[in-house]
Amino acid sequence: MADFSPNRELLNPKFEGYKLQLISPGVARHGLPYKPTQATASGRSPLSLQEVQSRITHNHLVLSPAPGRVLYIDADRRVVVVDVDLTDITKTPSFNIVYELPVAISTAQAQSETVHREYPSAAFLEDDTAFVSDGRGSLYILNIPAHGPATLLSSFDLIDREVSSLPLPFRIHSVARVSDGTVIALLSSRHYDAEVLSLLTEQSTATSSTHPRNHLHHHLHSSEFDVWAARFTFPLNMMRIDSGTLNIVWRRRGEDVPMLAVYDASYSTYALIGSSTYREIGAPHTPAYEPSADEIAPIPRAGEDLDASNNTTPTKPYPYSWTQTPDVVTVAFPLPSSTPKSNITVLFSPTTLTLHVKGVPDVHEGVRIPRYSAKQLWDRIRPSTSFWTWDREGEHKFGILSVHLDKITEGQKWMHVFGAAGTCTITTTNSTGSKRDDDMDVPETLDPSELYLIREAFEKFTETLRTGEDASGLGLERGVPSLAQGEMDEEVDDSVGRLASFTWISEDGSTPPWWKKDNTSPFNLLSTPLPGTDTKLAGLVVKYSIDGLLYAAEETQGGGGMIAPGWKHTGTFSALAFVLASKRDTRFTHHTQNAIFAFENGSVDRGGNVYIYRRSSPNQLCAKQSVLKVGDGNAGSLLGVGAFKNDNKSDSMTILCLCENQLIVLYDVF
Numbered sequence: 234m235a236d237f238s239p240n241r242e243l244l245n246p247k248f249e250g251y252k253l254q255l256i257s258p259g260v261a262r263h264g265l266p267y268k269p270t271q272a273t274a275s276g277r278s279p280l281s282l283q284e285v286q287s288r289i290t291h292n293h294l295v296l297s298p299a300p301g302r303v304l305y306i307d308a309d310r311r312v313v314v315v316d317v318d319l320t321d322i323t324k325t326p327s328f329n330i331v332y333e334l335p336v337a338i339s340t341a342q343a344q345s346e347t348v349h350r351e352y353p354s355a356a357f358l359e360d361d362t363a364f365v366s367d368g369r370g371s372l373y374i375l376n377i378p379a380h381g382p383a384t385l386l387s388s389f390d391l392i393d394r395e396v397s398s399l400p401l402p403f404r405i406h407s408v409a410r411v412s413d414g415t416v417i418a419l420l421s422s423r424h425y426d427a428e429v430l431s432l433l434t435e436q437s438t439a440t441s442s443t444h445p446r447n448h449l450h451h452h453l454h455s456s457e458f459d460v461w462a463a464r465f466t467f468p469l470n471m472m473r474i475d476s477g478t479l480n481i482v483w484r485r486r487g488e489d490v491p492m493l494a495v496y497d498a499s500y501s502t503y504a505l506i507g508s509s510t511y512r513e514i515g516a517p518h519t520p521a522y523e524p525s526a527d528e529i530a531p532i533p534r535a536g537e538d539l540d541a542s543n544n545t546t547p548t549k550p551y552p553y554s555w556t557q558t559p560d561v562v563t564v565a566f567p568l569p570s571s572t573p574k575s576n577i578t579v580l581f582s583p584t585t586l587t588l589h590v591k592g593v594p595d596v597h598e599g600v601r602i603p604r605y606s607a608k609q610l611w612d613r614i615r616p617s618t619s620f621w622t623w624d625r626e627g628e629h630k631f632g633i634l635s636v637h638l639d640k641i642t643e644g645q646k647w648m649h650v651f652g653a654a655g656t657c658t659i660t661t662t663n664s665t666g667s668k669r670d671d672d673m674d675v676p677e678t679l680d681p682s683e684l685y686l687i688r689e690a691f692e693k694f695t696e697t698l699r700t701g702e703d704a705s706g707l708g709l710e711r712g713v714p715s716l717a718q719g720e721m722d723e724e725v726d727d728s729v730g731r732l733a734s735f736t737w738i739s740e741d742g743s744t745p746p747w748w749k750k751d752n753t754s755p756f757n758l759l760s761t762p763l764p765g766t767d768t769k770l771a772g773l774v775v776k777y778s779i780d781g782l783l784y785a786a787e788e789t790q791g792g793g794g795m796i797a798p799g800w801k802h803t804g805t806f807s808a809l810a811f812v813l814a815s816k817r818d819t820r821f822t823h824h825t826q827n828a829i830f831a832f833e834n835g836s837v838d839r840g841g842n843v844y845i846y847r848r849s850s851p852n853q854l855c856a857k858q859s860v861l862k863v864g865d866g867n868a869g870s871l872l873g874v875g876a877f878k879n880d881n882k883s884d885s886m887t888i889l890c891l892c893e894n895q896l897i898v899l900y901d902v903f
Contacts, residue, residue, distance in 0.1 A: 237756050237775045239782055240802040245851045248807035251858035253653050253672065254847075259322040259900035262865060266328050268893060269293050269872055270308035271352075280349060281456035283508075284423065287490035289820065291352050291404075294873025294891040296765045299360040301877060304377075305891055306353035310334040312365060314377060315896060319877055319887045322900050331383035332375055334367045348402060348425065356408040356418070362386075364408050364418055370400020372418070372479065374469065387469045389479045391420065391461065396427050403461070409496035411740060416465040417482065419494040419503065424457040424486060457518075460485045460494060460511055462503065462742065483742025485511035486518075492733060493761055499788075500798055502745055505736040506758065513742075551675045552603060555650050562614075562638040564650055566603045569593055570632040574623045579636060581616035585609055586636070586651075598630070609652040613641040646866055648840065650675065653860070674815070729814045730776045733758040737798075747797035759809060763823035763830060765876040766886075774806065774824050781809030781829065783848070804848050807856060812846065820871050825886075832863070834871050835892065840864025841871055843888075843899075861899060869893025876902075 271288075280288075295304040301317045312332040318324040334353070351368040358364060363383075365373045371390050375383040390400040403422040410416050463479040488509040496503050505511050512518065555564045568577075572593060580587035585607040593602055618639040625632040640647075648654075653672040734755045737748040757776035772785040782802050789799030806829055813822065813831060818841065820834040827848050835841025841864050849856035863871065873891040879901065888899040 236754070237777075237782065237784055237800055238802065239777055243782075243802055243805050243851055244777075244780065245805060245807045245849065245853070247854060248849070248856070249854045250808070251812065251846060252855045254857040254859050256845075256859045256861070256903065258861065258902045259898075260862070261322050261898045261900070262868065263326055263896045263898070265892075265894055265896060267307040267309075267311060267313045267330065269305050269891065271870065271872065271893070272308075281423075283456055283458065283489045284349065287404075288352065290492075291354075292764060292821070292873045292875075293352065294764075294875050294889060295355045295357065295363075296875040296877070296889075297357045297360060297363075300880075302360075303875060303889060303891075304355055304357070304363060305873065306334070306355065306365070310336065310353065310367060312355075312363075312375065312383065314383075317887075317889065317896075317898055319879065319900075320881075322898070326896060326898075331377055331381075332365075332373070332385070334365070334371075334373065349423070351402040351404045351422075354405040356405050358408045358410065358416060364405055366403060366405045366420075368402055368404075370402050372403075372405070372420075372463075374465070388477065389463075390477055391422065391463075391479050393425075393459075396425055401425075404490070406491060406494035407496065409498070411496065411498075411501070414467050416467060417496060417503075417740075418463045418465065419491075419496070420461040420463060421490055421494070422459050422461070424459045457486055457488060458490050460487070460491060460505060462738075482740075483738065484514050485736065485738065485742075486514055487511035487736070492731065492758065497798065500737075500745070500796075501740050502798075503738040503740075504798075505738065506733050507736070508732055508734070510734050511736040511738075513744075551673070552601070553650070553675060554678050555675065556678045557640075557647055560640050560643045562640065562647055562650065564636045564638070566634040566636065567600070567631040568602065568623075568634050569597050570625050570629055572623075572625070572632065574625075577621075577623060577634065579621045579634075581614065581619045581638075582607070583613050583616060583641070586638070588634075588636070610638070611647045611649045611652050611654070612645060615639040615641050647677075648842075648862075729810045730757040730759040732756075745797070747795045759813065760822045760824040760829055763825055763876050763888075764874065766825050766878070772800070772803070774809070774829065776810050779808050779811040781806035783824070783826070805851070806846055806848055809846060812844075812858075816844065821874050823874065827884075830874075830888075832871055832874055832890070835864040835868060840866045840868055843890075845902075861902070863890050863897055863899075864892060864895070868895040868897060 293305050297303060301319045303315050303317070305313055305315070307313055310333065311330045312334065314329050314331050315326050316329075317326040351366070353366060353368045355363055355365040361377050361379075363375050363377055365375060367373070370392075371388060373388045374386040376386055377383040391403050392398065393401050401422050403420045406419045406421060408416060408418045461479070461484050462482045464482045465480070485505070487505075487507050489507045491505050491507045491511075493506040494503070553564055553566045555562060557563070566588070568590060572590060576591040576593070578587070578589045578591070586605055587607055588603055588605045590602055590604065595602055595604070619637060621634060621636045623632065623634050651672065654674055732755050735748075737745050739745050758773060759776050759781045760774035762772070772783060774781045774783050776782075783804040783806065784800040785803045787799050787801045788796050804826070806824075809829060813819065816831055816833070818833045818835070819831050820841075821830075821832040823830050823832075829846040831844040831846070833841030833843070840862060843861045843863055845859040845861065847857040847859075869892045871890060871892050874888065876886045876888045879885040879887060882901070885901050885903055888902050890897040890899070
């Protein structure tokens with residue numbers, strides 16, 4: 234039931250790359266009066282790799298079914314509801330604290346310092362009903378009216394009585410109404426058995442013994458996680474359970490925090506997607522086989538000698554280097570040292586740079602000569618005080634053309650030199666047939682003294698071209714790649730996407746008769762639906778070679794002729810895995826039916842972007858790509874995203890981005 238077979242007619246082996254499409258949605262940035270936080274440091278036990286990954290991808294922004302209403306929990310454990318006008322960019326959103334989560338006082342301080350807290354999480358059941366977890370083991374059901382504070386309907390604790398009598402920190406994944414009076418919440422928590430928890434508590438109170446620490450490392454080498462299905466009866470006063478204790482319908486265990494956990498009403502089943510399947514409690518655990526270092530052998534390229542003791546082939550240098558001060562951006566372009574100054578033309582405008590070099594071919598010794606015609610800059614400059622210098626350095630093959638751009642906004646930190654930088658992740662071809670990489674992402678040279686080392690890099694690179702050590706000109710040694718022929722796989726980062734598997738669970742916790750674990754093949758998940766969009770309609774984007782294939786859910790024939798969920802290949806995002814591999818700071822990757830959205834994390838002093846890759850038809854050589862600036866350098870790291878569809882424009886939506894210091898609203902994104 235996780236058979237992701239491609240439709241060959243929807244693949245595009247002749248795809249060449251993405252072309253920049255400029256879009257200008259309205260952008261509104263609003264300072265947060267109540268700020269969220271990423272800090273969850275608690276306890277003295279180490280976080281597992283799975284927990285770290287889960288925290289990185291945790292979405293702190295929760296969307297309500299009511300258009301324009303979102304929720305988040307701030308650093309002081311207050312539930313904040315934000316109402317955004319989706320049609321008027323001039324209106325400031327309202328930020329209201331509707332509830333303050335209580336701080337539990339536990340007498341078992343040693344254990345409370347042992348188990349790591351989760352991020353607070355939440356999910357809306359209806360417009361006015363939200364389930365909220367404090368990240369410490371308690372769940373609160375709130376009635377949130379259109380105006381005014383929330384009312385606490387009930388509260389519960391998640392307790393694993395086989396291990397401890399204290400609440401167990403958990404995360405809310407989804408909440409769904411499975412019948413008129415029954416609601417199921419899917420939760421996840423890290424599993425601690427009694428022995429490990431005892432060792433953790435002993436270590437947290439010990440002052441000098443190394444034995445518990447070494448023994449504990451053995452037990453924590455492999456972490457496991459539980460998924461819980463908690464039942465609630467509405468109205469809540471009809472529930473017949475122990476006061477304050479969650480009514481658990483079923484529980485499963487796996488090797489990772491679920492990436493996606495939802496209820497599928499069409500089949501009355503729950504779907505879990507994680508890096509492993511989730512087995513019943515007590516079922517035997519068969520860990521995945523991990524080859525040792527001695528069992529892994531690299532595969533040589535044609536003509537490559539893996540036994541060579543020293544491989545010094547230089548990689549292809551960037552087309553320029555750059556650095557900046559609070560008021561000036563300096564860009565260094567390597568040019569042939571034989572170029573007369575009279576052949577160089579540099580023109581400045583407030584927003585563009587023009588650079589032409591006469592008397593030299595487009596490609597000199599395997600290196601393309603820079604040529605820009607009214608190239609859009611990242612920010613505005615003062616043309617009258619900007620200037621350039623030419624240092625020929627006759628003893629070198631390359632001289633340095635230094636262009637000094639006077640910032641019009643002093644103190645503004647530039648993210649790139651050019652506005653479209655970072656959009657050319659695949660080398661494109663211009664009308665003359667020469668290869669161009671004008672818009673590649675060139676990192677800033679933070680040490681100004683290293684700015685002109687680009688000259689030495691170009692000279693080493695051209696030498697490898699002359700001797701034939703790198704015939705491709707891409708720093709790939711003797712290999713000559715061709716994207717159209719699918720030979721770029723070796724250069725695609727293997728870590729793009731996440732290895733995932735499906736687990737289907739019936740409402741009573743049993744395994745559906747049409748789903749067999751042994752018949753489930755893992756797949757590489759590249760993207761999940763953008764929160765706020767139709768999850769069932771959007772489907773999943775799965776890696777296939779360097780492409781991302783869009784699959785939508787459909788009905789298929791399962792075991793015994795029963796109807797079962799299946800997947801149909803409905804579209805292709807060509808070279809998606811390849812372009813995502815070039816993004817070093819991606820925090821969230823989501824999609825709609827027609828576009829992929831890769832959101833950068835950003836930081837305190839560097840705003841992130843969202844890269845949008847459009848879907849193309851099988852006969853198109855190029856697809857459209859857009860770049861939107863999210864943070865402005867003051868927003869902080871990106872913590873959550875979501876979108877609302879615009880009722881008056883079927884193909885338009887409003888995207889909300891929650892950062893550490895700002896809520897950023899992108900209006901009319903197509």
